[in-house]
Amino acid sequence: MKKVILLSALLFGSVEFPSFSQTTTMQQTPPTRKIEVAGFAEMEVVPDEIYFNVSLREYFNDEKNQKDKVVISTLEKQLIKAVADAGLPKEALSVSGVGGYQNYVDKKKKPATFLEAKQYELKVSSADKLDGILSKVESRGVQYANVSRVDHSKREEFKKQVKIDALKAAKEKASYLVAAVDQKLGQILEIRELDENIQYPQPVFMKAAMRTMAESADAVQDSDVQYQKIKINYRMQAAFEIK
Template sequence: MKQILTALAFFFSLTAFAQMGEKNFIDKNYIEVTGKAEMEFTPDKIFIQVLLTEKDSKNKNAILEQEKQMLQKLQSLGIDIKKDVMIKDLASNLKTGFLSKDVLLSKQYQVIVHDGKTAGQVFLALEEIGISNASIEKLESSKIEEYRQQVKIKAIKAAKDKAALLCESIGQKAGKALYIQEQQIFERPYAMANVMMKQADAVGGAADLNFENLKVEATVMCRFEIL
């Protein structure tokens, strides 16, 4: 019985201490503001998906010939075919018909380039050798983690500036931060509607792909003490 009473006394002591700490926090004069920031950046990793297909019954070497020509073209554009060209999928499907039975073979590649001009050159090169099944798979940035951190810092600074401005308008000052909460981090992916190919000038003789910039946004809620 004595042990139970001791435990209850300890529990109520902790509860009273927690309530006192909460009351002390609530009793502080503070201002609550939300800071927002965004950053746009150009993608430096462009993933191109290329699909090669053949009918096995007609030409058993079609994919091999396309693959050889494709790799030669990509290498001539300065693309590291060992590092930036990879096979994503290899499949075969049996197609039967009234008069024929064909095995359809397909081979899917992923090609990575680092700027819109090279991407445009890849599409033109593929077209020249009769490969039309190619598309932009996704866009990325190698510095995305750095951009995320930078935009969070900008959002916190924006919140502090807002608090200082509001407090100054009533003749007071914003003090130290009492509470900081990251509310949202949003990244805008690329939009295919904003990907367009245009013919470059006669000097370049190649297409150039213009991509909409990627964007990262951050929202942070902060409470600052009012002095």
């Protein structure tokens, strides 16, 4: 009797299991017809934030005899006043480093003199402001002045716009590809940001003779700094339903 009951249970299971499997298969949703494309957009903008590295150093008016030293505080006051006269806020100038060097004239007759140096970061809206500012600082006290970096005050807004343009480009591409096979574009299914590329080119100084090479303020010429535009580009991938 027990053998008959066990056999019946096995037969029942063998019959019901395939039936359940077939029901599950019939309820599966057919795959969505879709198209995936990538869109690209780029924007070029002229920098409105230019950061200069400016280094001041002490020196002697009588270099041979090491007399009449012009101290760093005097040079710094000249620079601060020049920045203010240019209409720039106090925050435009900040100290980035302090150092110095030994000034050797004749080791046998006179000991080495330590001369202090100080580095600053100056933020301006255009490169031509630099010559006007440095022309009010003693030329022998300016060790060097060069561009450290450039940027734009509305960079984040530009990035958003480029992303939007890249996504629009992806939709346009998908539309004409689907239309080519007599189909219509449906709703968007997925958006992915593929990559970001922002190029910050460094300005190139066309003249070697800067403010530090001038003998007087009258020798300063108009700035010949040339720089490229900032390039912002994005690539966006999107998937659309095909109706």
